[in-house]
Amino acid sequence: MVYRIKRDELNIFLEGFARKNQLVAPLKGKLAKFELVKEEQVKDIYLEKNTYFPAKEFFFKKNETVFTFKDNKIQEPKLETPKRIFFGLRRCDLNAVKHQDKVFMEQIKDPYYMAARENSYLLGFHCWEAPSKYCFCGTLNLADYYDLMFYDKKDYFLVEVGSDKGKELIKEFKTLFEDIDITITKEEKKIKGADRLLKDDIKGLYDHPDWQKGVNQCLSCAACTNLCPTCYCFELHDETKTSNIQEGKRVRNWSSCQVLDFSRVAGEHVFRQKREERFKHRIYHQLEYFKERYGVNMCVGCGRCIQGCPTRIDFVQIINEMK
Amino acid sequence: MKEKETTEKTSKKSSVKKNLAKKENPYIPKPYKVLEYFRETPDTFTITLDMQIEHDPGQFVQVTLPGIGESPISICSYSNKYVRLNIREVGNVTKALANIKKGDTLLVRGPYGHGYPMKLLKGNNLIIIGGGCGVAPLRGIIDYVEKNREDYKDVHLFLGYRSPKDILFSREIEEWRKQYNLSVTVDQNEKHDFCYDAKTGFVTEALKASNMNNENKVVFICGPPVMMKFVIEILKQKGFNDDQIFISAERLMYCALGVCCHCMIRGKFTCIDGPVFRYDEIKDLKND
Amino acid sequence: MVKAKTIIKNAPKIKPKVAFYGITGCAGCLLSVLFNEDEILDLIELIDLKAFPFIKEVNVEEKYDYVFIEGLVASKEDLEEVKRLRENATFVVSLGACACTGCIPAYRNFTLKENYEHLLYKKVEDLEDVQPTPVDMHIKVDHYIPGCPPNKKEILTFIRSVLRGKIPIPYSSPVCVECRQNGNECLLDVGKPCLGPITAGGCNSVCINGGLECWGCRGPSKDMNLELMIKILREKGFDDKFIQDRMRTFAGLKLPMLDEVIKHTKEKVGAKNE
Numbered sequence: 001m002v003y004r005i006k007r008d009e010l011n012i013f014l015e016g017f018a019r020k021n022q023l024v025a026p027l028k029g030k031l032a033k034f035e036l037v038k039e040e041q042v043k044d045i046y047l048e049k050n051t052y053f054p055a056k057e058f059f060f061k062k063n064e065t066v067f068t069f070k071d072n073k074i075q076e077p078k079l080e081t082p083k084r085i086f087f088g089l090r091r092c093d094l095n096a097v098k099h100q101d102k103v104f105m106e107q108i109k110d111p112y113y114m115a116a117r118e119n120s121y122l123l124g125f126h127c128w129e130a131p132s133k134y135c136f137c138g139t140l141n142l143a144d145y146y147d148l149m150f151y152d153k154k155d156y157f158l159v160e161v162g163s164d165k166g167k168e169l170i171k172e173f174k175t176l177f178e179d180i181d182i183t184i185t186k187e188e189k190k191i192k193g194a195d196r197l198l199k200d201d202i203k204g205l206y207d208h209p210d211w212q213k214g215v216n217q218c219l220s221c222a223a224c225t226n227l228c229p230t231c232y233c234f235e236l237h238d239e240t241k242t243s244n245i246q247e248g249k250r251v252r253n254w255s256s257c258q259v260l261d262f263s264r265v266a267g268e269h270v271f272r273q274k275r276e277e278r279f280k281h282r283i284y285h286q287l288e289y290f291k292e293r294y295g296v297n298m299c300v301g302c303g304r305c306i307q308g309c310p311t312r313i314d315f316v317q318i319i320n321e322m323k
Numbered sequence: 324m325k326e327k328e329t330t331e332k333t334s335k336k337s338s339v340k341k342n343l344a345k346k347e348n349p350y351i352p353k354p355y356k357v358l359e360y361f362r363e364t365p366d367t368f369t370i371t372l373d374m375q376i377e378h379d380p381g382q383f384v385q386v387t388l389p390g391i392g393e394s395p396i397s398i399c400s401y402s403n404k405y406v407r408l409n410i411r412e413v414g415n416v417t418k419a420l421a422n423i424k425k426g427d428t429l430l431v432r433g434p435y436g437h438g439y440p441m442k443l444l445k446g447n448n449l450i451i452i453g454g455g456c457g458v459a460p461l462r463g464i465i466d467y468v469e470k471n472r473e474d475y476k477d478v479h480l481f482l483g484y485r486s487p488k489d490i491l492f493s494r495e496i497e498e499w500r501k502q503y504n505l506s507v508t509v510d511q512n513e514k515h516d517f518c519y520d521a522k523t524g525f526v527t528e529a530l531k532a533s534n535m536n537n538e539n540k541v542v543f544i545c546g547p548p549v550m551m552k553f554v555i556e557i558l559k560q561k562g563f564n565d566d567q568i569f570i571s572a573e574r575l576m577y578c579a580l581g582v583c584c585h586c587m588i589r590g591k592f593t594c595i596d597g598p599v600f601r602y603d604e605i606k607d608l609k610n611d
Numbered sequence: 612m613v614k615a616k617t618i619i620k621n622a623p624k625i626k627p628k629v630a631f632y633g634i635t636g637c638a639g640c641l642l643s644v645l646f647n648e649d650e651i652l653d654l655i656e657l658i659d660l661k662a663f664p665f666i667k668e669v670n671v672e673e674k675y676d677y678v679f680i681e682g683l684v685a686s687k688e689d690l691e692e693v694k695r696l697r698e699n700a701t702f703v704v705s706l707g708a709c710a711c712t713g714c715i716p717a718y719r720n721f722t723l724k725e726n727y728e729h730l731l732y733k734k735v736e737d738l739e740d741v742q743p744t745p746v747d748m749h750i751k752v753d754h755y756i757p758g759c760p761p762n763k764k765e766i767l768t769f770i771r772s773v774l775r776g777k778i779p780i781p782y783s784s785p786v787c788v789e790c791r792q793n794g795n796e797c798l799l800d801v802g803k804p805c806l807g808p809i810t811a812g813g814c815n816s817v818c819i820n821g822g823l824e825c826w827g828c829r830g831p832s833k834d835m836n837l838e839l840m841i842k843i844l845r846e847k848g849f850d851d852k853f854i855q856d857r858m859r860t861f862a863g864l865k866l867p868m869l870d871e872v873i874k875h876t877k878e879k880v881g882a883k884n885e
Contacts, residue, residue, distance in 0.1 A: 030796045031794075031796050033794060053794055062792050066350050067350070067351060069389035069390070071389075072354065072389065072428055072430065074351060074352065074389070074430065076348055076351060103582055104582070107580070107581055107582060108349050108578075108580045108581070108582055109349065110349070110582070111348050216839070217839065218836065218839075219785070219787070219808040219809070219835075219836050219839055219840065220785070220834055220836065221785050221787035221788070221791075221807070221808040222784065222785070222787060222788045222791065223787055223791050223797070226788065226791035226792050227791060232582070232584070233583060233584040233585065234577065234578075234582075234583050235577050235583065235585070236350075236392070236393060236577045236578070236583075237392070238389060238390050238391060238392050239768075240390045240771045240772075240775060241771075242647075242650040242653040242654055242657065242767055242771060243650070243653045245390065245657065245771050245774050245775055246389075246390065248389065248390050250350075250389075250393075254792060255583070255584075255585070256784070256788055257584065259783075259784035259785070259788060259834075260783065260784070260833055260834050261780070261783060261784055262575070262585060263574065263575055263585065264575060265414075265573060265574065265575045266394075266413040266414025266415075266417065267413050267414070271574065271575075271588075275834065275836070281587075284589070284590070285584070285587070285590070288590065289587065289589065289590030292590050293590070308791070308797065310787075310797060310799045310800070310808060310843060311839070311843065390775045391775055391776060391777045392777070415776070415777035415778065416777075418776070418777075419775075419776040419777060422776070
């Protein structure tokens with residue numbers, strides 16, 4: 001089902017949300033990121049390029065209380081999320097949500113992720129062409145995974161419905177949307193200039209000497225994993241209160257496979273001691289290990305790990321140049 | 324062996340489904356009473372928990388000490404009445420666990436992981452090779468065999484420890500000697516303290532000296548990585564195939580649910596695909 | 612002497628005897644302890660505060676369980692003091708950059724004597740000069756809480772942890788890890804000489820949150836790529852003298868290889884920057 005909404009009416013639609021519920025959309029700032037948008041900020045929503053930071057932290061929080069405890073008694077936190085509308089997620093970010101859904105909603109039923117995800121509506125924004133030179137989503141077979149998808153047609157937006165939740169939204173605001181009888185073809189959905197990654201199987205390349213090119217430029221600073229919309233590694237820590245050290249909470253934090261502590265066990269042994277092993281681990285998890293388990297590449301080709309890298313290690317180019 | 328693999332895979336899938344059916348929070352541990360505390364060696368102890376769960380030998384549980392953290396501990400028993408954990412004091416959690424007393428409650432979640440596929444190995448001769456605290460998960464097999472003695476043929480135990488005072492399960496070892504082929508070795512024995520009739524030398528030497536072939540045999544190994552490496556080398560020399568060998572892996576772990584990724588070894592999760600692996604599954608995986 | 616392990620084992624039962632001492636330094640790290648205003652009364656309840664000369668009149672000299680030392684060894688008196696504290700303590704914690712890395716006062720190690728000789732206190736005979744060095748060059752240190760100043764919460768976390776029976780693992784990953792999670796712009800990208808990638812974090816990237824580049828006050832991270840860091844800074848237009856000075860400001864003595872690495876790092880980074 002495809003609808004049409006006039007350009008100036010889109011803001012009315014979004015302001016309506018911001019007033020009643022929560023609207024999360026990209027704002028420019030120093031670096032574009034997804035933020036809670038107030039009604040009067042709707043006009044500032046930034047759609048020119050993709051955001052520097054992904055929307056990951058709204059679902060998979062970087063600091064989540066798993067439970068609180070007092071002595072040996074454990075108390076689960078109350079989990080409630082208001083109705084949230086995410087607007088401006090690109091195709092890569094939508095697929096990133098899909099991949100994290102696989103981990104936190106299929107592999108396990110993660111109550112924290114599910115609570116954050118449950119009341120959320122995903123409104124996509126289509127890229128006609130790659131918004132950044134680092135993009136490489138084209139060859140990664142991204143799926144249609146959204147409630148509504150917006151296609152910018154200058155004077156108006158085409159709106160494609162992707163789910164029942166999306167249908168509901170349209171119904172709620174039916175005066176703004178005009179039902180039109182067209183379909184958007186696969187060919188039209190193709191993002192131009194994003195076919196950078198030329199190899200789809202890197203299984204046999206693990207011992208290739210060219211990885212060293214990337215490793216030499218790597219600071220192991222974990223910018224790549226923290227900016228990645230799909231990376232989902234975490235660690236659990238206990239925190240206590242000074243007023244009563246028998247009382248406290250267990251928290252879940254983001255974790256990065258690029259640092260030494262990631263694989264350290266008691267007795268001070270680190271399994272992935274070499275920078276090279278850690279560097280390859282991330283890329284193989286993205287393009288190989290995840291696929292073995294879930295059938296799709298974890299990587300969605302947004303290019304943030306390259307854009308955010310202090311030395312711009314372009315692993316796509318490294319892979320492409322491997323013989 | 325192919326047939327076994329498929330059954331194994333389906334069983335893996337069904338266990339995933341079982342997890343899905345549960346609606347409870349997978350991160351929350353439950354309290355269990357400590358029935359017994361026994362100091363095995365200067366740095367290890369065994370606790371018995373009032374925990375009735377269905378599990379395989381070789382699986383593990385996550386033990387929580389609120390305020391300190393969580394630690395994966397392998398189950399070293401096989402019973403539907405209790406769960407026994409043998410713990411070595413190495414990290415923060417295990418050191419603090421040493422303070423626990425009989426009658427305390429302990430917060431535990433699990434069991435997790437893929438244990439030893441004992442049912443698939445019926446009719447085989449079993450060779451069990453353990454080093455140091457690596458003997459703990461292997462003890463689950465011994466308990467299992469005791470309950471299902473008719474399903475297995477000869478059982479040969481090779482247990483290696485650093486010194487006589489490090490020998491684990493001293494209460495049970497004499498019983499094992501009566502029932503199975505038992506060989507205990509200690510790396511050092513300065514005081515010539517020959518309790519339990521242990522020979523001085525590495526477990527690998529005892530293994531080398533033994534007369535065996537690979538016929539109808541499966542081997543279970545658990546111990547320090549270096550020991551496992553040399554043991555596997557000897558077994559290969561003696562003609563064993565990779566799919567006759569089961570080894571255990573150890574990694575840093577937080578969730579034990581196949582999510583946090585800390586225990587990943589080249590795409591395989593130690594917590595849900597392991598900790599017990601058939602050697603041919605992970606022999607090419609090295610450290611990463 | 613009671614073994615550290617025994618103390619930890621008995622931790623919940625006895626209040627540990629704690630002392631905070633300062634040797635040559637600005638006392639800022641001791642202030643960091645006090646800056647925990649909202650929790651300081653709770654803290655006093657948790658421990659048996661035997662000595663804190665900075666704020667206390669009566670300071671009992673006896674055996675302590677935990678001694679926090681602020682400052683670096685710069686005089687003979689300091690040296691005697693740290694040795695005495697080590698003898699009296701089960702567990703010694705270096706508090707702050709001076710005690711951990713030598714910090715700015717240790718920069719003297721990298722200048723010629725004629726540059727500072729005239730500044731030494733010659734008239735005060737008691738002050739016998741010692742080459743300024745961090746505490747761990749003289750005594751065994753069991754734990755480090757680095758930073759200039761140290762993170763006040765980290766001090767509390769340490770005390771709470773040992774009381775619960777665990778010694779916290781020092782944060783050894785680079786500052787960048789927290790910095791990126793805090794949603795900051797990379798200061799290297801805007802041309803500032805940020806040392807975050809080679810500096811141990813745990814500070815919640817407080818400087819970068821405020822727009823100032825990292826100067827490396829928490830000391831080198833465990834697995835820094837120093838060579839690459841030098842190349843990046845050269846690429847940004849900083850000369851070797853500047854790079855050397857900047858890196859030595861806070862952690863000079865912990866980077867003894869710096870000269871050598873700068874010398875053999877020939878080229879700039881080959882990155883394709885925007």
